[in-house]
Amino acid sequence: MRRLxxxxxxIIVYGSLYPWQFAFAGRPEPLTVxxxxxxxxxxxxxxxxxxxxxxLYMPVGAVACLAWLPRFPRAAAAAATAFSFALSLxxxxxxxxxxxxxxxxxxxxxxxxxxxxxxxxxxxxxPEIMPPLRSQARRASPGAxxxxxxxxxxQLYPFFPIFSSTHLRQALHxxxxxxxxxxxxxxxxxxxxxxxxxAMEAICGRWRTxxxxxxxxxxxxxxxxxxxxxxxxEVAGAALALLAWExxxxxxxxxxxxxxxxxxxxxxxxxxxxxxxxxxxFSWIPFGASFENxxxxxxxxxxxxxxxxxxxxxxxxxxxxGYLVAGGALAVALFILETVQRYLPGRxxxxxxxxxxxxxxxALWAVGGRRLPPAVE
Numbered sequence: 001m002r003r004l005x006x007x008x009x010x011i012i013v014y015g016s017l018y019p020w021q022f023a024f025a026g027r028p029e030p031l032t033v034x035x036x037x038x039x040x041x042x043x044x045x046x047x048x049x050x051x052x053x054x055x056l057y058m059p060v061g062a063v064a065c066l067a068w069l070p071r072f073p074r075a076a077a078a079a080a081t082a083f084s085f086a087l088s089l090x091x092x093x094x095x096x097x098x099x100x101x102x103x104x105x106x107x108x109x110x111x112x113x114x115x116x117x118x119x120x121x122x123x124x125x126x127p128e129i130m131p132p133l134r135s136q137a138r139r140a141s142p143g144a145x146x147x148x149x150x151x152x153x154x155q156l157y158p159f160f161p162i163f164s165s166t167h168l169r170q171a172l173h174x175x176x177x178x179x180x181x182x183x184x185x186x187x188x189x190x191x192x193x194x195x196x197x198x199a200m201e202a203i204c205g206r207w208r209t210x211x212x213x214x215x216x217x218x219x220x221x222x223x224x225x226x227x228x229x230x231x232x233x234e235v236a237g238a239a240l241a242l243l244a245w246e247x248x249x250x251x252x253x254x255x256x257x258x259x260x261x262x263x264x265x266x267x268x269x270x271x272x273x274x275x276x277x278x279x280x281x282f283s284w285i286p287f288g289a290s291f292e293n294x295x296x297x298x299x300x301x302x303x304x305x306x307x308x309x310x311x312x313x314x315x316x317x318x319x320x321x322g323y324l325v326a327g328g329a330l331a332v333a334l335f336i337l338e339t340v341q342r343y344l345p346g347r348x349x350x351x352x353x354x355x356x357x358x359x360x361x362x363a364l365w366a367v368g369g370r371r372l373p374p375a376v377e
Contacts, residue, residue, distance in 0.1 A: 005063045009087065011159065012060060016091035016101075018160040023099050030096035030103060037105045046106070053107050054114035060084045061115030065122035077119040084115030142368030143314050144202035150310060151196050152218070154303035158296060161224040171223035175230055182233050184271045188308075189237020190244065191257075191264035195311035197245055198257045202318075209246045216242065227296060258319055261312040265330075268308075269337040269353075270344070280342045283350035305353060309334070310360035317364070327361025 039046050064080035072079060088111035095101040193216065200215065201207035216238045222228045248256055283289070287302075309330060316326035331354040341349040 002067050005067045008059050008063050012056070012087065013091065015056075015160055017094060017098055018158065019098075019100075021099060022097045024097050027097055030093040033096050033103045034092055034105055034108070037103055039104075039106055050106060050110045053110035054117065057084055057088065057111040057114035058118035058121070060087065061118030062122040063118075064115075065119040066126065069122070069126055077116075077123050080119040080122075081112065081116045084119075085112045088112060088115075141199075141202040143317075143364045144199040146364065146367045147199045147307060147310050147314055148196065148203070150303060150307040151192070151199070154300065154307050155219050156221060156225065157228070157300055157303060158225060161221065162226055168223060171229055175223075175232060175235070181236055182271075184267045185231070185233035186237045186240060187260075188264040188268050189234045190240040191237075191260035192304075192308060192311070193238050193241035194244060194253075194257050194260050195308075195315060197241065198253060198315065199311070201253075206250070207245075209242065212245055213242055228300070254315065254318060258312070258315045261308065261315055265308060265312060265334070266337070269334070270340065272344075272346075274345065275343045276345055277343070278345070280345075280347070280349060282339065282342060283348065285350070286352050286355050288350055289348040289352070302356070305356050306360060309353070309357045310364060313357065313361050314364055323361055323365045327357060331355075331357040331361075 061077075061080045061084050064083050065076045068079055069076040085108075088108050092103050092105075092108050096103045193212075197207055197212050197215075200212070219234060219238065220230065222230050244256065244260075245253070289298075293301075312330055313323070313326045316330075317323055334353040334357055335351075338349045338351070338353055341347040
C-alpha cells in the first residue's frame with residue numbers, strides 16, 4: 001500500500017507541475033498570490049474544476065489512510081487529510097512558477113475536502129478492502145505489475161488531460177472519418193492488449209472477458225490528452241484481442257500470447273515490406289533517432305517498444321524459458337531485423353531495439369524474476 005501511495009503522489013506531482021517548465025524570475029511571492037486567489041465569479045467552469053479537484057484527491061486520502069491505518073488506527077484519517085493538505089499546498093505554491101498554471105485557494109480547499117472524503121471512505125470500508133489487498137499482494141507477480149506500469153505509461157502519456165469540448169469533437173471526428181486500417185497496426189494492437197490481459201490475470205487471478213472490456217476503456221481516455229489521439233487501428237486491435245480472449249480456453253492463452261507478441265514484433269519491424277537494393281547505414285548510437293524527433297512522440301514510441309519487448313520476454317519466461325535465453329534470443333532477433341531494415345526505405349536501423357530488449361530482461365529479472373507464479377489454468 002505504501003508503494004501505491006508513492007505512485008499516487010507521483011501522479012499528482014506530475015500532473016500539478018506539468019509541463020515542468022518553470023519561470024522563477026520576476027514572479028510574485030507565492031503565498032501572497034495564493035491568499036488572494038479566491039474566485040470572484042462562480043461560473044460552470046469553476047464548478048467543474050472544483051468537482052474534478054475533489055475527485056482527484058480522493059484517492060490520495062484513501063490510499064494514505066489505508067497505508068497508515070494498521071499502525072495508527074485512530075489517527076490515520078486525520079494524518080491522511082493533513083498529508084494531502086500539505087501536498088496540495090506545495091503544489092499550489094509551486095504552480096506560481098509554472099507558466100500557464102494558476103495558484104488557487106479554492107483548489108487547495110477542494111483538494112483537502114476530497115482527500116478527507118477519501119480517508120473517511122477508507123476507514124468505513126477498510127474491513128472489506130484490506131483482506132483482499134493483502135491476499136493479492138502475496139500472490140501478485142512483480143514482473144506483471146512492472147509490465148502494466150509500462151503499458152499504462154504508453155497508453156496515457158503525457159498523463160495530463162484537457163477537458164475541452166472542441167478538442168473532444170476533433171478527436172472523435174478524426175477517429176470516425178478514418179477510412180483505412182493497417183493490418184500490421186491492428187495485429188500489433190491486438191498482441192499488446194492480449195499480453196496486457198495476461199499480465200492482469202497474473203496479478204488478479206482469472207480475468208473475465210467483461211473485465212478486459214472495461215480495462216480497454218482506459219485507452220479511450222487518450223482523446224483527452226493532446227497531442228495524443230486514438231486511432232481506428234487500435235480500436236480494431238482491442239476488439240480482436242477481446243474476441244481472442246473470449247474464444248481461446250485459458251490453458252491456450254499463454255501460448256497464443258507468445259505467438260501474437262513475437263509475430264507482432266516481426267511484422268512491425270519489417271513493415272511496409274517494400275525492400276530495395278539501396279542500403280541505409282546502421283546507427284550504433286543508442287536512441288539516436290529518438291533524440292532527433294519531438295520529445296513526446298519519441299517517448300511514446302520508446303514506451304510502446306518497452307512494453308512489447310518486455311511482454312514477449314515475460315511470456316517466454318512463463319512458458320518455461322530462462323531469462324537469459326528469452327532476452328538474449330529476442331535481442332539477437334531484433335538485431336537481425338534492424339539489419340534487414342537497412343533495405344527498407346524510410347526506416348532507421350539502429351542498435352536501440354536490441355538494447356531495449358536487454359534492459360527489459362534485466363529489469364524483469366530484478367523486480368521479481370525468481371518469484372514468477374505459474375500460468376493461470
